[in-house]
Structure formats: C-alpha cells, structure tokens
Amino acid sequence: MKFFLDTALITEIKDALDLGMLDGVTTNPSLVAKTGKSFREVIDEILAIVPGPVSLEVTATDCAGMLREGRELRKLGKNVVVKIPLIKEGLKATKVLASEGTPVNVTLCFSATQALLAAKAGAAYISPFVGRLDDRGHEGMAIVSEIRKIYDNYAFPTEILVASVRHPLHVRDAGIMGADVATIPWKILEDMIKHPLTDLGLEQFLKDWQKVPGGMSAVLATQSKQEAVRAR
Numbered sequence: 001m002k003f004f005l006d007t008a009l010i011t012e013i014k015d016a017l018d019l020g021m022l023d024g025v026t027t028n029p030s031l032v033a034k035t036g037k038s039f040r041e042v043i044d045e046i047l048a049i050v051p052g053p054v055s056l057e058v059t060a061t062d063c064a065g066m067l068r069e070g071r072e073l074r075k076l077g078k079n080v081v082v083k084i085p086l087i088k089e090g091l092k093a094t095k096v097l098a099s100e101g102t103p104v105n106v107t108l109c110f111s112a113t114q115a116l117l118a119a120k121a122g123a124a125y126i127s128p129f130v131g132r133l134d135d136r137g138h139e140g141m142a143i144v145s146e147i148r149k150i151y152d153n154y155a156f157p158t159e160i161l162v163a164s165v166r167h168p169l170h171v172r173d174a175g176i177m178g179a180d181v182a183t184i185p186w187k188i189l190e191d192m193i194k195h196p197l198t199d200l201g202l203e204q205f206l207k208d209w210q211k212v213p214g215g216m217s218a219v220l221a222t223q224s225k226q227e228a229v230r231a232r
C-alpha cells in the first residue's frame with residue numbers, strides 16, 4: 001500500500017520524506033492556496049524533492065482547457081500526475097490525456113459508478129473523497145470497497161487512491177479493503193505513529209534498564225573497541 005501526502009506544504013513533505021513514508025504527493029487548489037505562494041513556486045519546490053508521483057490539479061472546467069493545462073503541467077516533470085475533476089468534460093480530457101501516456105488522477109469522486117467511468121476513461125488513479133462523504137452522513141469507506149470489487153471484476157488497472165482522509169481509521173480500512181494508495185494529511189500520519197501503550201511501555205523499559213549493570217554503554221564500548229581494531 002502506498003502512502004501519499006495530501007499537502008502543498010514543503011515542510012510537511014520534508015518531514016514525511018525524513019520519516020521514509022512518502023511514496024507521492026497530492027495537491028489541490030485549496031491546499032496550494034493555504035501555502036500563500038504562487039502555484040509555480042509550490043510546484044517547483046515539490047518537484048525538486050519528491051521522486052514519486054505528484055498530483056497537480058487543472059483549474060479549467062472545459063475539456064480543451066483541461067487538455068491545455070494538463071499538457072503544460074505534465075511538461076514540468078516525468079512524475080507529474082494531472083488531477084482532473086470527475087465531470088463530463090473531465091472524463092473526456094482524461095481519455096485524451098491517458099491515450100497520450102499522461103497519468104491522470106480523477107478527483108472529487110463520490111460514488112462507485114463515477115469510479116467505473118473514470119476507469120473506463122483510462123484514469124491512472126481514482127480519488128474517492130471518503131471524509132466528505134462521512135461529513136454528509138454517508139459511509140465514505142463503503143464506496144472504496146465497492147470500487148475495489150468492480151475494478152477487480154474487470155481487472156481495471158486504475159489505482160484506488162483514498163482521499164479526504166480524516167483519521168487513522170480511514171487508513172486502516174483502506175488497507176483492509178485493498179485500496180492501492182491513501183493520501184494522508186501530515187497530522188494524521190503523525191497520529192498513526194502514536195499509541196499511549198507504546199509510550200507507557202517505553203517508559204517502563206527505560207526505567208528497568210537502569211537496573212541492568214553496565215547498561216548499553218558496555219555494548220557500545222565493545223563495539224568501538226572492535227572498530228578500532230578493524231581500522232588498524
């Protein structure tokens with residue numbers, strides 16, 4: 001399962017890279033607006049450090065405009081994935097861009113039938129927005145399991161990229177359901193690391209360690225002695 005970071009903030013991307021958990025990045029106009037920087041500046045910063053797929057969203061809403069923007073965005077990097085909204089014009093643009101070899105992330109997906117259309121258009125990724133469905137009283141993750149079943153029935157290669165992730169349970173369920181990717185806000189990735197029993201357990205181990213004669217320093221001393229011998 002791949003982890004993308006859902007952000008346009010370079011500090012968060014660096015933190016996730018540091019953690020070794022960054023397979024890619026997804027952005028959207030709202031996330032770019034939060035940075036206070038120009039779109040170009042944000043793109044350049046991200047593409048300079050992220051080796052994996054980076055989703056950059058078009059802002060046009062007609063097919064010709066999406067194609068124009070998508071082709072320009074794609075020129076910026078081999079790892080650029082063009083993000084296109086799931087509307088009629090978007091499906092047309094997806095079909096064309098996909099036939100040109102450009103990977104498309106079809107976004108703003110809220111139903112399994114929409115996801116089926118995106119797969120037939122040749123999308124590389126489909127982004128069901130699970131959190132926003134939950135917000136409206138629907139079970140967001142239910143469509144992920146439906147999409148998984150439909151894609152598997154017909155061996156569609158489109159990857160399911162769970163988006164609008166609000167808490168670690170969304171990531172857990174995405175994994176259980178066999179989603180290919182979860183795009184995760186940095187705060188949630190951090191929350192996934194933490195568990196109070198881990199902290200309590202570590203505290204106890206460290207306390208008990210004080211009772212061990214010599215402690216770790218004996219091991220480290222032996223190791224540096226061996227290194228010194230090897231260096232001779």
Ligand code: G3P
Nearest residue numbers: 006028131132163164165
């Ligand atoms: O990248 C799109 C998606 O993840 C947005 O999430 O929290 O604005 O619904 P959210």
